[in-house]
Amino acid sequence: MSETHICVGTISGSYGVQGELRIKSFCAVPEDIETYSPLTNEDGSRDFMLAILRPITNGFSARLPDITNKEDADALRGIKLYARREQLPSLPDDEFYHADLIDLNVFDTGGVLLGRVKSVQNHGADDLLELQLAGSSTTTFLPFTKASVPTVDLASGRIIADPAEGILPAAPKTA
Incomplete structure (x- = not known):
């Protein structure tokens, strides 16, 4: 809907x-x-x-x-x-309805798919994007700030993220 x-x-x-x-x-x-x-x-x-x-x-x-x-x-x-x-009112270029963000693919600044937006949460401070991580059942929260999410491209259905260290789970170490 x-x-x-x-x-x-x-x-x-x-x-x-x-x-x-x-x-x-x-x-x-x-x-x-x-x-x-x-x-x-x-x-x-x-x-x-x-x-x-x-x-x-x-x-x-x-x-x-x-x-x-x-x-x-x-x-x-x-x-x-x-x-x-x-x-509803039109939004400025840097504002979005939560419904428009859900299910968008999220890529890092190098073009690697991180996951997709499962939900948008707000617990009193900034909005948080709940990411369903690619190839995993794990989710994590990404602050929806200009620093962590420099680009939202609704037309192409994608978000470019630059998550701070520690936001994403560490990749498993290989022997």
């Missing part, structure tokens, strides 16, 4: 007993999630006309028209909310 839709948030459960939802926004301006309504679920089978009521810890309290009690709100926990790509 990343071709036409971008994940902009998630429903993290109920808030109170009157059917309000707890919403986490992944938008640069968190309140903007409401302006992209109607949002959809991952497969596009359901629309959500989200109305933000107020900010709460780690997100917003929001309403959906057809949700009137805590049980219905809790049943939606974990649903990712998607906006149509054309609704």
Whole structure:
């Protein structure tokens, strides 16, 4: 769905007993999630006309028209909310939607395939690219900074990385 839709948030459960939802926004301006309504679920089978009521810890309290009690709100926990790509703002050349980075091949500065982007994580500081290493089931995290990732070429579907020493596992020693 990343071709036409971008994940902009998630429903993290109920808030109170009157059917309000707890919403986490992944938008640069968190309140903007409401302006992209109607949002959809991952497969596009359901629309959500989200109305933000107020900010709460780690997100917003929001309403959906057809949700009137805590049980219905809790049943939606974990649903990712998607906006149509054309609704979202254009990004500067050095910014990317996470969905556009996932599954890109990652090469080192010498052209050697390091792996592919499995996910993009953010634990409070900079974004981290989770790399599925080439020819391995091992993953590692690469800081998504200009120093570690000097080039992202969406048109050719590749990333050029210059990982700091110790980021990638050491190659096995041969006798």
